[in-house]
Amino acid sequence: MSGCIISKRKYEVNLLHSQQYQKKLKRKRLANDGKALLLLLPSLIFLTTFTLVPILKSFYISLMDLQLGMKKPIFIGFGNYVELFTSSLFWKVMGNTLLFAIMTVIPSMVLGLGLALMLNMKHKLTGLFRVSFFSPVVMPLIAVASIWMFIYMPDAGLLDQLRASFGLPGQIYLQRSSTVLPALAVVYNWKEAGFLMIFFLSGLQSISTEMYEAAKIDGASKFTIFRKMTIPLLMPTTLFVSTIALTDSFKLVDHIAMMTEGMPNNSSTTLLYYIYQNGFNFFNQGLASALTVILLIIMLIASSLQFFTADSRIHYN
Incomplete structure (x- = not known):
């Protein structure tokens, strides 16, 4: 009976250690991921500012009638594309x-x-x-x-x-x-x-x-x-x-x-x-x-x- 209690106690201790190790490993992995993201952040900001944002803005403006002298752009949908494809x-x-x-x-x-x-x-x-x-x-x-x-x-x-x-x-x-x-x-x-x-x-x-x-x-x-x-x-x-x-x-x-x-x-x-x-x-x-x-x-x-x-x-x- 005492042997079973000892074995159970060892199993619980090992399980606790395993859970603590897994938590420690997870924290270490998150810390490494955070460092990697921090190192990538300047490049991501640069790409977003000078690549992604201009692309999205170009697509948005392409849906507008925007010419010199107009106070506000007019939404025309795919009108510019239709004009091009029929030209x-x-x-x-x-x-x-x-x-x-x-x-x-x-x-x-x-x-x-x-x-x-x-x-x-x-x-x-x-x-x-x-x-x-x-x-x-x-x-x-x-x-x-x-x-x-x-x-x-x-x-x-x-x-x-x-x-x-x-x-x-x-x-x-x-x-x-x-x-x-x-x-x-x-x-x-x-x-x-x-x-x-x-x-x-x-x-x-x-x-x-x-x-x-x-x-x-x-x-x-x-x-x-x-x-x-x-x-x-x-x-x-x-x-x-x-x-x-x-x-x-x-x-x-x-x-x-x-x-x-x-x-x-x-x-x-x-x-x-x-x-x-x-x-x-x-x-x-x-x-x-x-x-x-x-x-x-x-x-x-x-x-x-x-x-x-x-x-x-x-x-x-």
């Missing part, structure tokens, strides 16, 4: 934006990868080449616009002078509907390639040289090593770069504002520049906000499809 200019702008993305995303990535491969080779002029390739990225936009407007200048420009030396007639690159977007795409790729090069170079330098040495010992050619080793191992970086290149192609506004202003006949007007026109030239904030929401949705869908479809085929080390 031929809106669909022309969307076509320009899609075409520009096609002409810039893949070419800028290929150029960036090519420059990174060149810099990844060990030679004496690596430092000079690195500065030269990256300089367009940090070059002021006014300088970039001036350089390329001189190159594209009819008759007296560098490009037409080269054409004249081969007996070819001059072209009006920035004033013709068929050539203005490709001309802007060349400028964009020239400036963007150096930026993407940095990410590719970082990915290349993270690949172990021992793998390359083993492949060379096995008799693999340079092309086989590049196709079978470099490209697969570089895929995580490529996914990241492709997302940046895609979102950047949708954000083109400064080159257009400096070089063409959407001309001729809105042939070089992209979605973001159309937002700029409605917001700061025509002062139609309701329509500009509706365009902003549409741009946000397009970028989210495009980036999500790109990330989830490509990520399933990537192996991370």
Whole structure:
């Protein structure tokens, strides 16, 4: 009988200790969670203030008729969206934006990868080449616009002078509907390639040289090593770069504002520049906000499809 009482007493003591331990563990977990939340709080405040709030405010304004001179906005529901979707200019702008993305995303990535491969080779002029390739990225936009407007200048420009030396007639690159977007795409790729090069170079330098040495010992050619080793191992970086290149192609506004202003006949007007026109030239904030929401949705869908479809085929080390 006394043995049963002792065993019961031990069980109660152990249960009490277990409950105290669980409470102590719970308090410790809550304290750690509180510290983590406290560390995340500045970032959460920043993201909420400068990302979430502007998005919600843009959606709210997109439901209003808000133009310069109006004392109070007028609620019109989805009237701004209906006006856009029934406008031929809106669909022309969307076509320009899609075409520009096609002409810039893949070419800028290929150029960036090519420059990174060149810099990844060990030679004496690596430092000079690195500065030269990256300089367009940090070059002021006014300088970039001036350089390329001189190159594209009819008759007296560098490009037409080269054409004249081969007996070819001059072209009006920035004033013709068929050539203005490709001309802007060349400028964009020239400036963007150096930026993407940095990410590719970082990915290349993270690949172990021992793998390359083993492949060379096995008799693999340079092309086989590049196709079978470099490209697969570089895929995580490529996914990241492709997302940046895609979102950047949708954000083109400064080159257009400096070089063409959407001309001729809105042939070089992209979605973001159309937002700029409605917001700061025509002062139609309701329509500009509706365009902003549409741009946000397009970028989210495009980036999500790109990330989830490509990520399933990537192996991370």
